[in-house]
Amino acid sequence: MILRFEDVGYTYHTLDGETEALKGLNFGISRGQFVSVIGPSGCGKSTILSLAAGLLTPSEGKVVRENAEFGYMLQRDALFPWRTVEANLFLPLEVKGKNTRMMRENALNLAEKYGLKDFLKKKPAELSGGMRQRVALIRTLAAQPDILLLDEPFSALDYQTRLEVCDDVQGIIKSEHKTALLVTHDISEAIALSDKVIVLSSRPAHVLAEHEIDFGGNNPKHRRECGQFAATFEKLREELGL
Amino acid sequence: MKNKNYSAAHAKFLKRNRVRGILINVTRFGLLALVFALWEICAQTELIDPFITSSPSRIAATAAQLYRDGDLFYHIGITLMETLAGFAIAVIVGYAVAVLLYMSDSIRKVFEPYIVVLNSLPKIALGPLIIIWMGTGYTAIIFMTVIVAIIVCIMNTLTGFLSVDKTMLTLMKAMGASKRATLVKLIIPASLPTLINTLKVAVGLSWIGSIMGEYIVSRAGLGYLIVYGGQVFKLDLVMTATIILCILAGGMYGIIALIEKKLTR
Numbered sequence: 158m159i160l161r162f163e164d165v166g167y168t169y170h171t172l173d174g175e176t177e178a179l180k181g182l183n184f185g186i187s188r189g190q191f192v193s194v195i196g197p198s199g200c201g202k203s204t205i206l207s208l209a210a211g212l213l214t215p216s217e218g219k220v221v222r223e224n225a226e227f228g229y230m231l232q233r234d235a236l237f238p239w240r241t242v243e244a245n246l247f248l249p250l251e252v253k254g255k256n257t258r259m260m261r262e263n264a265l266n267l268a269e270k271y272g273l274k275d276f277l278k279k280k281p282a283e284l285s286g287g288m289r290q291r292v293a294l295i296r297t298l299a300a301q302p303d304i305l306l307l308d309e310p311f312s313a314l315d316y317q318t319r320l321e322v323c324d325d326v327q328g329i330i331k332s333e334h335k336t337a338l339l340v341t342h343d344i345s346e347a348i349a350l351s352d353k354v355i356v357l358s359s360r361p362a363h364v365l366a367e368h369e370i371d372f373g374g375n376n377p378k379h380r381r382e383c384g385q386f387a388a389t390f391e392k393l394r395e396e397l398g399l
Numbered sequence: 400m401k402n403k404n405y406s407a408a409h410a411k412f413l414k415r416n417r418v419r420g421i422l423i424n425v426t427r428f429g430l431l432a433l434v435f436a437l438w439e440i441c442a443q444t445e446l447i448d449p450f451i452t453s454s455p456s457r458i459a460a461t462a463a464q465l466y467r468d469g470d471l472f473y474h475i476g477i478t479l480m481e482t483l484a485g486f487a488i489a490v491i492v493g494y495a496v497a498v499l500l501y502m503s504d505s506i507r508k509v510f511e512p513y514i515v516v517l518n519s520l521p522k523i524a525l526g527p528l529i530i531i532w533m534g535t536g537y538t539a540i541i542f543m544t545v546i547v548a549i550i551v552c553i554m555n556t557l558t559g560f561l562s563v564d565k566t567m568l569t570l571m572k573a574m575g576a577s578k579r580a581t582l583v584k585l586i587i588p589a590s591l592p593t594l595i596n597t598l599k600v601a602v603g604l605s606w607i608g609s610i611m612g613e614y615i616v617s618r619a620g621l622g623y624l625i626v627y628g629g630q631v632f633k634l635d636l637v638m639t640a641t642i643i644l645c646i647l648a649g650g651m652y653g654i655i656a657l658i659e660k661k662l663t664r
């Protein structure tokens with residue numbers, strides 16, 4: 158297990174009072190797995206990512222991490238508009254003090270491998286939404302993380318781009334053999350992309366069910382065409398109480 | 400400039416745009432020329448009293464006289480020096496203070512009410528104090544310029560810092576960036592447009608500060624010429640100094656606009 162949540166609870170404190178976001182949360186991710194967490198909106202999904210990355214400390218229980226480097230991908234690409242695509246890719250290297258020739262070359266190789274070569278000298282504003290999200294993914298990968306934390310990275314895209322980008326991102330993550338933890342409220346996205354789907358309850362969130370998904374190979378497109386897709390969708394929908 | 404082979408329709412569009420630009424410029428300068436011409440004619444024909452209103456020709460003569468006496472560039476130099484020094488200090492110190500206030504929430508909360516009060520205080524009220532503390536030399540005037548401009552510099556810059564995109568901040572945090580790295584890599588470049596705006600506002604305020612300072616104290620400078628001219632009823636001198644001020648302030652604003660163009664391209 159590269160990451161394990163053991164009886165994790167988390168409570169937010171604000172001046173208006175306290176909110177119990179998570180309680181008794183248990184799950185684990187093995188190396189190379191693509192795991193999705195779905196749950197009703199506002200159930201503390203993003204909190205899970207912050208806890209996983211160590212940005213927050215659990216109020217109860219513990220988050221056990223193997224010695225692993227984390228990469229975060231957010232809802233919006235957050236590319237710096239004053240930097241070129243290339244300079245954006247180097248940002249995590251600069252911030253993490255890994256700005257060596259080797260790391261830069263590695264980042265550029267990734268960019269080339271995934272079709273960003275012609276865009277390196279362009280500003281993000283010149284790119285389409287899907288392309289920008291791809292740059293954001295390569296930026297995350299540039300720092301060579303072991304595990305990617307994806308915080309609804311497709312939700313800001315229009316439907317068509319979204320399908321395209323989510324298959325794209327899954328493909329890149331799989332071919333780079335990275336572990337990924339995706340939080341989303343989109344059931345079909347979770348089924349199409351993941352090896353395992355974790356269903357959360359409403360607040361305070363705990364795990365309602367875990368589903369290993371293995372039909373349709375590792376290809377999101379094939380999976381959506383499978384007969385089991387609709388059945389799984391219905392099952393998850395029921396569990397979420399929708 | 401991706402494609403030089405424009406269609407006829409596009410060429411027409413470009414031409415119309417260019418003609419419009421030329422027309423606007425011609426009208427602009429025409430308007431100024433018209434005002435000056437009317438002013439001159441009215442003064443010449445004594446429709447208005449040139450002793451009170453002066454006239455373009457009298458202004459030109461006064462400027463030439465000042466130049467012959469070696470006074471013109473002396474007074475311009477003094478005022479320009481005071482304004483630029485005050486401007487530079489206000490912008491640089493203001494920026495540094497804004498960085499400090501940004502770095503610590505607590506410090507910011509402590510100083511917020513003071514800044515708000517200082518901002519609403521009419522700075523000219525400090526005039527007598529400044530004379531007593533700093534004398535009647537140009538340090539007093541530079542000081543006046545700084546206090547007029549600096550508060551707005553601090554507030555503007557800080558607002559710029561605080562309005563940086565939250566997602567980008569989260570991203571930096573998720574990468575484990577230090578406060579310093581966040582400031583250097585994100586906050587400062589992201590707030591560059593605000594800095595330019597601050598410079599533009601500070602130019603205007605610096606001129607207000609330096610001329611106001613010269614009104615209160617001073618023995619030289621354009622503000623001094625205006626006050627002196629008013630006291631001895633030499634309205635030609637007042638008008639001349641005012642026109643020179645217009646040109647200088649416009650020029651300084653133009654330089655900043657040029658810098659903006661260079662930086663944001």
